Amino acid sequence: MTGPVNGSGFVFLEPDAHLTPAEVERFLNRLSNEIARAQQALKDTRNRELDAKKTWQRERDRLLLSDACPNVGRASGDVTVAERDAWINTQLDTELWIYKTAKVQREDAESYVWAIKDQIEVLRSIGVLARQAFDLSGRGTR
Numbered sequence: 001m002t003g004p005v006n007g008s009g010f011v012f013l014e015p016d017a018h019l020t021p022a023e024v025e026r027f028l029n030r031l032s033n034e035i036a037r038a039q040q041a042l043k044d045t046r047n048r049e050l051d052a053k054k055t056w057q058r059e060r061d062r063l064l065l066s067d068a069c070p071n072v073g074r075a076s077g078d079v080t081v082a083e084r085d086a087w088i089n090t091q092l093d094t095e096l097w098i099y100k101t102a103k104v105q106r107e108d109a110e111s112y113v114w115a116i117k118d119q120i121e122v123l124r125s126i127g128v129l130a131r132q133a134f135d136l137s138g139r140g141t142r
Contacts, residue, residue, distance in 0.1 A: 013126075021134060024127035031120050038116055042109040049102040056095040063088050 063069055070079040070087055089096055
């Protein structure tokens with residue numbers, strides 16, 4: 001009737017699945033718990049992103065103030081802002097990619113939270129239909 005529950009909390013339902021109101025309730029509880037786990041994971045990824053950004057920004061500022069940093073300007077030997085930023089990014093390649101990776105992980109965690117919330121809304125609609133079907137068939141819980 002229903003498909004497997006994957007490790008991430010998503011419940012896969014077969015297209016012809018007919019759920020009872022009790023089954024819908026059980027799935028809603030499972031998804032509610034998954035939202036709590038997903039929100040904690042999101043908080044953790046936000047903290048990792050912030051730490052990575054702080055490290056990258058601190059090192060970037062240190063390089064900007066260093067004597068080795070190319071001068072931005074129009075005089076001979078000066079560089080453009082884009083060239084200076086490219087120089088800085090090559091100096092901080094590891095820190096920059098740690099920050100960018102943490103940012104993508106945070107975005108993925110946000111998407112997952114929203115996907116779980118969307119699935120709850122779908123399951124609520126299925127629950128309404130299940131209650132209506134049970135009421136019409138005389139098997140309601142009244």
